[in-house]
Amino acid sequence: MLKKRVKNLMSNDGMTLIEILLSIVILTIVVLSFSAMFIQSARTNQQTESAMDATYVAQTCIEEVIHKSIENSMVCPVTKAVTPAEGYDQTYRGTIDTFYVNINKSNHDGKVVVKVFRSEEEAEDPEQTPQAQMETIIR
Template identity: 35%
Template sequence: MNNFKSERGITLIEIIASIAILAIIILAFMPMFTQTMRTSSISTDILDATYLAQSKMEEVYHLSTTSTFDDAKSQIEDMSLVETENSWYHYEQTTDDYYIYLSIKEPQNELSNVLVKVYRDNTKSKLESQMESIYRWEN
């Protein structure tokens, strides 16, 4: 019974020691938390860019099944024709966060190469996502 009635409390030194131990533990885990935040941010950017590339690929696929190549060249949504070289047609689109570059090769034997690249901005310094496929164009 005497142990329960003791009025002895925690000393200031014990409190400071426990705070120091907690601080050391927290500081040991801080780099892990910051790295996790950085990795999460990068993953989100790549996922968004991949979604944009996939959307453009699906748009071109839809055009390849519903129209001829000559008709489809002018029907690519929200993109402007940048240049034409060696049977490749290059389109670009700038969104709020990304620069999308689409290349479509004129069909040979009904098959056409399609390449979508998504960059961080129009300087093309950082490639976020890239997709390539071959589509069969209906005549």
């Protein structure tokens, strides 16, 4: 019995260094591919959260315009712009939370457009897409 144990201990049936290194490489590849997926998921989550917040701000401003209290609003504190945007009678601009809001209102057809940007610089760039945009017609 003792001879059998010593013989088992002295055998070469264990894992080689190459097998161990290969298994470590395979495990590393699997872990790295999953970590990239988790990083992308976190980025997408952050962008979606920002878009939802911007949509909430746009919705709040649309509701203020519908209730005709945009100039005295505490929820959507924007100021009337001096020069209305082209095709509109009134333009309001301001910062709400971390967003820059641009509200254009037309008196003759009742059209209201609310655009929400990340910053004032983005709002000034005509090629920049707003973070959120809502439109309505008030009759």
